[in-house]
Amino acid sequence: PHMGPPPTQPGPHMGPPPTQPGPHMGPPPTQPGPHMGPPPTQPGPHMGPPPSQPGPHMGPPVSHPGQYMGTPPPSGPHMGTPPQSGPHMGPPPSQPGPHMGPPPPGGMMPQPATMPQQPRQKLDPDQIPSPIEVMDADKRNRGGSQFVTNLRGQVPPLVTTPFTVVDQGNASPRYMRSTLYNLPCTSNLSKTASIPMAILIKPLAEPEQGEHPPPLVDHGETGPVRCNRCKAYISPFMQFIDGGRRFQCNLCSCINEVPAHYFNHLDHMGKRVDMYDRPELFLGSYEFLATTDYCKNNVVPSVPAFIFMIDVSYNSVRSGFVQMLCSHLHDIVENCLPRESEDEDSPIRVGFVTYDSNLHFYNVKSSLAQPQMLVVSDINDVFLPLLDGFLVSITEAAAVIDCLLEQIPKMFSETRETEVILGPVIQAGLDALRAANCAGKLIVFHSSLPIAEAPGKLKNRDDRKLLGTEKEKTILAPQNQFYTKLGQECVEQGCSVDMYLFPNSYIDVATIKEITSQTGGQVYKYNYFQANVDGQRFISDLKFNLGRAVVFDAIMRVRSSTGIRPTEFLGNFHMANTQDVELASVDSDKAIVVELKHDDELDENYGAYVQVALLYTSINGQRRLRVHNLSLNCTNTLADVFRSVDTDTLVNTLSKFACKALLTKPPKEVEEILINQSAAILACYRKNCASPSSAGQLILPEGMKLLPVYINSVMKNDAVHGSQEQLTDDRTWAMAVLQSMDVVSSVRYFYPRLIPLHDMDMVTNDQNIPKAIRCSYDRLIDTGVYLLDNGMQMFFWIGMHVSMEWLQNVFNVASAAQIDIDSQWLPELDNIMSQRVHRIIKQVRWERQRHMKLTLVRQRDKLEPWFKHFLVEDKSMDGKASYVDFLCHIHKEIRNLLS
Numbered sequence: 066p067h068m069g070p071p072p073t074q075p076g077p078h079m080g081p082p083p084t085q086p087g088p089h090m091g092p093p094p095t096q097p098g099p100h101m102g103p104p105p106t107q108p109g110p111h112m113g114p115p116p117s118q119p120g121p122h123m124g125p126p127v128s129h130p131g132q133y134m135g136t137p138p139p140s141g142p143h144m145g146t147p148p149q150s151g152p153h154m155g156p157p158p159s160q161p162g163p164h165m166g167p168p169p170p171g172g173m174m175p176q177p178a179t180m181p182q183q184p185r186q187k188l189d190p191d192q193i194p195s196p197i198e199v200m201d202a203d204k205r206n207r208g209g210s211q212f213v214t215n216l217r218g219q220v221p222p223l224v225t226t227p228f229t230v231v232d233q234g235n236a237s238p239r240y241m242r243s244t245l246y247n248l249p250c251t252s253n254l255s256k257t258a259s260i261p262m263a264i265l266i267k268p269l270a271e272p273e274q275g276e277h278p279p280p281l282v283d284h285g286e287t288g289p290v291r292c293n294r295c296k297a298y299i300s301p302f303m304q305f306i307d308g309g310r311r312f313q314c315n316l317c318s319c320i321n322e323v324p325a326h327y328f329n330h331l332d333h334m335g336k337r338v339d340m341y342d343r344p345e346l347f348l349g350s351y352e353f354l355a356t357t358d359y360c361k362n363n364v365v366p367s368v369p370a371f372i373f374m375i376d377v378s379y380n381s382v383r384s385g386f387v388q389m390l391c392s393h394l395h396d397i398v399e400n401c402l403p404r405e406s407e408d409e410d411s412p413i414r415v416g417f418v419t420y421d422s423n424l425h426f427y428n429v430k431s432s433l434a435q436p437q438m439l440v441v442s443d444i445n446d447v448f449l450p451l452l453d454g455f456l457v458s459i460t461e462a463a464a465v466i467d468c469l470l471e472q473i474p475k476m477f478s479e480t481r482e483t484e485v486i487l488g489p490v491i492q493a494g495l496d497a498l499r500a501a502n503c504a505g506k507l508i509v510f511h512s513s514l515p516i517a518e519a520p521g522k523l524k525n526r527d528d529r530k531l532l533g534t535e536k537e538k539t540i541l542a543p544q545n546q547f548y549t550k551l552g553q554e555c556v557e558q559g560c561s562v563d564m565y566l567f568p569n570s571y572i573d574v575a576t577i578k579e580i581t582s583q584t585g586g587q588v589y590k591y592n593y594f595q596a597n598v599d600g601q602r603f604i605s606d607l608k609f610n611l612g613r614a615v616v617f618d619a620i621m622r623v624r625s626s627t628g629i630r631p632t633e634f635l636g637n638f639h640m641a642n643t644q645d646v647e648l649a650s651v652d653s654d655k656a657i658v659v660e661l662k663h664d665d666e667l668d669e670n671y672g673a674y675v676q677v678a679l680l681y682t683s684i685n686g687q688r689r690l691r692v693h694n695l696s697l698n699c700t701n702t703l704a705d706v707f708r709s710v711d712t713d714t715l716v717n718t719l720s721k722f723a724c725k726a727l728l729t730k731p732p733k734e735v736e737e738i739l740i741n742q743s744a745a746i747l748a749c750y751r752k753n754c755a756s757p758s759s760a761g762q763l764i765l766p767e768g769m770k771l772l773p774v775y776i777n778s779v780m781k782n783d784a785v786h787g788s789q790e791q792l793t794d795d796r797t798w799a800m801a802v803l804q805s806m807d808v809v810s811s812v813r814y815f816y817p818r819l820i821p822l823h824d825m826d827m828v829t830n831d832q833n834i835p836k837a838i839r840c841s842y843d844r845l846i847d848t849g850v851y852l853l854d855n856g857m858q859m860f861f862w863i864g865m866h867v868s869m870e871w872l873q874n875v876f877n878v879a880s881a882a883q884i885d886i887d888s889q890w891l892p893e894l895d896n897i898m899s900q901r902v903h904r905i906i907k908q909v910r911w912e913r914q915r916h917m918k919l920t921l922v923r924q925r926d927k928l929e930p931w932f933k934h935f936l937v938e939d940k941s942m943d944g945k946a947s948y949v950d951f952l953c954h955i956h957k958e959i960r961n962l963l964s
Contacts, residue, residue: 188949190841190938194770196816197837200225212238214349217672218246218698220709220768224809229275234301236349236693239270241677242808244718247700247709248629248673252663257753258706259745262629262661263718267807268621268679268691269614269653279350279691282343289345289353289690290327294319297624297676298353299345300694305337315674316626349695355688359680361618367503368686369559369617370414370456371402372494374509376567377477378421378485381512385596386567386603387477390510391470393604398459398466401612403684412685413505414456415466416497419473420490421482422517427469430454431462436469438476444489444519449496456501485513488521491551491580495560504559504617504682506586506650508607512567515577521547527571532787532796533943535731540793541800542728543576552583556639559618559682561650562586563610565603567594568794575797582637582801584649585619589915590798598889605916614653616689619681621646623659626674628667633660635721637805651681654914656807658718667699704754707766716775717811723785724800732787736780743776744958752963760963763956777951778815778937788943802857810856810914816840817855817935822905823848823864823871827897834905841938841948847924850875853935854909859917860932861891865924874898886921886928 200223207222214235221238222228230237244263249255255262272278284290290299292314302315305323309331313320329339337346344351357363373394381387402411419425424444428437428451439450449455459466494507515523526544531537543549555562561584566572568590578588589606591599622645623631634640636657639647646657667673677693700706719739726735747765755764765772779785784799806814818837825835838844845851847864850871863881874896876884893903910917922932930942938948946954
């Protein structure tokens with residue numbers, strides 16, 4: 066497959082033989098030329114094995130700067146015309162036929178009018194870039210190693226590769242990832258490349274084992290040292306001059322006096338002699354203890370509080386979620402609330418509210434024998450009926466809280482109230498935090514569309530027929546601004562809102578999610594909730610969400626060096642001006658994308674710098690500043706730009722821009738934007754960086770060879786692609802989840818992991834998850850069993866002819882037909898195979914941010930079409946292109962651009 070026709074029989078796509086550089090070759094691979102990028106370490110992709118050594122079974126090389134792929138149908142990737150005909154090949158090159166001659170745009174061969182129509186032949190899927198192979202190659206090359214951040218513009222390993230970060234001046238890629246690590250020096254060069262310059266920031270990311278969290282620095286009453294002009298915080302990139310008495314800011318070049326208390330001498334290298342005693346002078350990430358100048362009204366904040374607000378209407382009680390929540394909630398608040406690593410107990414105070422068409426507050430003061438209930442029925446003008454006894458310490462009031470959680474299901478077991486409110490509930494929680502003068506979080510458990518006469522009332526406007534049409538934006542956008550404005554009020558108080566939804570019908574996620582997206586919160590959704598089916602998933606999600614690291618009342622400012630500036634922000638937050646990102650809360654999994662644009666020319670020698678500063682209130686009530694610094698290279702060469710792309714971060718960024726565009730543009734136009742931008746990027750590489758070659762070859766940059774498969778997957782994803790098979794709420798929920806998704810999650814979300822479980826090596830009892838295979842139905846065998854996960858859903862696919870022994874060991878049945886596919890659990894059996902499968906499922910769930918329900922799918926059964934929806938390399942049920950077809954389409958677009 067790498068050969069092309071023998072050198073003695075030139076075929077239409079050959080040019081001169083590979084051993085003699087000719088006009089279509091560019092410089093030989095061992096001598097880098099101006100358009101090549103780094104020299105490959107093995108024969109270049111346009112060479113293949115020498116003609117005297119045919120290699121029919123060799124896969125495509127994966128470690129070369131450019132993927133050269135023949136145009137379908139006459140040739141596959143890395144191929145000239147095949148040397149001999151076979152079932153998937155056209156006629157051999159020595160027999161002129163309708164497939165000879167140069168292909169027109171798109172790679173489809175012209176057919177003479179007198180000839181019968183030839184069947185269309187496809188690329189061999191094994192010969193096109195595979196995400197699995199790329200991830201495995203990165204693990205082999207960089208897995209298990211240290212990533213030292215002492216060099217400017219280093220491209221980090223893939224997020225799927227295990228590595229340990231050693232902070233030596235640049236922030237860990239767990240905190241900051243850039244789409245480009247070589248920025249174009251000019252805006253014109255940037256427009257030519259068509260790759261957006263963006264930084265994905267995850268300011269509270271958890272360090273991996275062997276890594277250290279950012280150290281806390283206390284500069285006393287004077288606070289941290291800053292640049293007088295741009296207000297950037299002192300960092301390793303600032304240069305001390307004049308014997309250490311002054312320093313030059315790396316962002317704005319202003320020269321500042323060093324405060325007397327901060328002065329120290331310089332050594333013979335011009336570095337401060339105390340550099341390694343001060344984290345802010347040698348680390349990329351660190352924290353400052355903030356002074357009262359950084360506090361609202363110059364007052365030190367109180368410890369934050371959590372308020373649990375439980376819908377006790379008829380639907381909620383009937384579904385069983387009220388009973389299930391109350392039976393677990395005491396254990397959750399006692400053991401799962403966040404705490405500082407050195408604290409035994411969480412300092413966070415808690416309060417409880419129930420509601421239907423009225424509000425019920427509870428006094429759970431520790432001195433009471435049992436809780437007191439106070440009802441607020443004037444929901445048009447909500448007031449707080451008590452202050453003392455509403456927000457309490459968990460340890461002090463444990464007995465009263467226990468008593469309350471036992472009573473709630475009994476009190477409302479006979480309710481017939483079907484109408485619920487929502488706006489007044491959030492307003493009441495906000496007022497409670499305001500009265501206590503603290504930041505905090507409202508955890509709202511809600512079941513149905515708020516149709517009761519009250520502020521925030523919504524009407525049912527569901528119309529699934531609009532999904533995928535030009536009018537879908539009318540149901541993807543909020544129906545009014547009530548929850549948006551209420552969210553902005555919450556942000557001012559540092560009040561974040563998380564929502565757990567349990568709908569049996571339309572609930573208008575598009576409108577009510579505004580309260581979470583404005584406040585840095587999150588939406589969880591459990592359609593048609595049944596306690597025995599969905600209970601474990603709900604409780605696991607609640608424990609995970611409440612237990613992860615979180616901070617409150619935060620403001621984030623992104624500063625950049627001269628020549629670039631932040632222009633666009635994407636994520637869950639509120640912005641009252643063009644610079645400050647306001648977040649009522651931020652947790653360890655929230656990510657924010659910041660797009661950068663040129664406002665001047667960049668200096669290739671100086672580089673570019675970005676500093677992110679997050680001012681926040683910790684769970685102990687301390688005001689702190691977390692600072693992350695990143696340095697990037699600048700270049701005037703397009704080859705250097707393409708060599709430094711982080712494709713995973715680029716795809717995450719493009720998908721979020723697509724979601725935002727869907728609120729104002731028709732879906733077809735958004736898809737065209739994604740296709741056109743991808744084609745423009747790859748055409749730019751082909752034109753400016755690749756060696757000259759036949760127009761019939763698709764050439765992909767080494768670092769971006771997965772761009773087509775990922776973009777095609779984005780366009781099929783539930784968040785971006787609307788279909789009338791979807792529920793409207795499912796679509797808007799998927800969009801809400803994607804908006805704050807980090808790169809680790811988005812890689813799996815767009816390209817699910819498909820793990821074969823039927824051929825595991827039981828002799829060595831290997832503890833690792835088996836190697837994944839490509840997401841295509843053609844890869845499955847009917848004697849196989851596969852686990853698929855994308856971070857949201859998990860499927861267990863069972864072939865019709867799986868061995869009886871395997872089924873007996875895992876399901877305790879003799880044939881696939883006997884498996885109860887309505888079950889969501891596998892029996893725990895006392896054998897190695899069963900234990901191994903359970904361990905893999907547990908490990909996969911542990912790696913994700915949400916508890917994924919296990920769905921059993923039997924081959925050719927009723928649920929198989931749903932499972933196939935996640936096999937993103939295949940053609941989708943509603944006609945979306947397969948990976949192979951999309952690659953042909955992208956190639957056609959590239960050729961149109963080049964011609």
